[in-house]
Amino acid sequence: MKIPGAPPPSLPELVRVEDRVSFIYLERSVVHRESNAITATDERGTVHIPVASLGTLLLGPGTRVSHHAMMLLAESGSSVVWVGEQGVRYYAHGRSLARSSRLLEAQAKLVSNQNSRLAVAREMYAMRFPDENTSGLTMQQLRGKEGARVRAIYRAESQRTGVPWDKRSYDVEDFSAGDPINQALSAAHTSLYGVVHSVIVALGCSPGLGFVHTGHVRSFVYDIADLYKAELTIPLAFDIAAEQMMDVGGSTRRAVRDAMYGGAFLKRCVADIQHLLLPDDDAEDVSEELAEDVVLLWDGTKRAVPGGTSYGGD
Known part of the structure; x- marks a missing residue:
């Protein structure tokens, strides 16, 4: 029919x-x-x-x-x-754009092993510290470096824009309770999370299987979003706060939208996720395979066999 x-x-x-x-x-x-x-x-x-x-x-x-x-x-x-x-x-x-589970399986495999999980976490920090060698650092050392880096960025942006900065402070139950810079940061980061989340689910990955963040349904979203805050949402939020907009949230969302116009950010986000989960594979090959609507059967080892086949016959 x-x-x-x-x-x-x-x-x-x-x-x-x-x-x-x-x-x-x-x-x-x-x-x-x-x-x-x-x-x-x-x-x-x-x-x-x-x-x-x-x-x-x-x-x-x-x-x-x-x-x-x-x-x-x-x-x-x-x-x-x-x-x-x-x-x-x-x-x-809603649903994913991907047909293949290749990236999802790679993500689950990497996050399930302590050594490979640490290796991915180090690579994430290496992408943020391009001039530093992170290969021998523990998670505690990586977190310390990241904390010092973010505080330095906040101080530098405050000096650049003249916006007073004390600390990151916000109430998830009351957006308007924060000062303009914290409102702008919340709106910018939330917009970034939404875009990163859409890329992650479009690729068929799990938003909850994070490498640095853990225990939350959006752990991987926060992992990937952290790659871009220092160059995208933090400077943008300070710019919005400096302009003293009446509608801080709306102005910030529109600014994030304009910053991402043209699709360059999406392309970069896709490439970064593929690099982290399948570092040895060509990005074009990964994209083509994710589009293949093929069902395979696990063969009990590392091998897979075609689905849609009757096995066990003569």
Whole structure:
């Protein structure tokens, strides 16, 4: 029996995750489908969003989304993230763009062994300390270096912008309780987490299997996001605080969006995750394999055999 309705696009027809628009945030609007685009309607009118080139859709308070819109988002491999007002909460996300579990299996294998987990953690810190040799450092030494580095960055940004800085202080229950710089940092980091989270799930990795962070469903998100804070969200937050915006959260989110415009950040994030989990493989080969819709059977060793085959016959 033929399935009614328009068939979903084939995987080669979809835009690769690193080439997509990073994210679009919507609130207090109705999201529906019109042909191969989704529409967002509020009191100002309706806008059309080409979903095939969208990385992730952030749905804030007051949004209603139709079943047809969710079908199109799923078929197009776009992630959907339900968030709180000003992006300070994360509730849920949609499906993955990847068809292969190769990166997920590599992640689980690396994080399950103490030596390989430490090696990945060292490589993460090496990416942040390009001029230092981290190969012989323990996790305690790495954390100490990172703490000193972040404090130095905060001091330098405070001197650059003239924004007073005391310490990182925020209330997860009350966004407005923080001073402007802490509000900006919270909004910037939360936006970064959303984008990084969308890349991680689009690649089929687990957001909860972290190497430095642990015990949280977004541990790996925090691991990857930490690679970019010093050069992206921290300077941006100090710039926003220096401008004394009335809407710190909204201004910061838009600034993060503008900083990521063009897709260069997504491409970099994808490459960094592939480098950490499959360091010896070519990035192009990894991307092609993740797109293959192939089911294999474990053979009891390191070998896999084709699925969809009747074994044990004559």
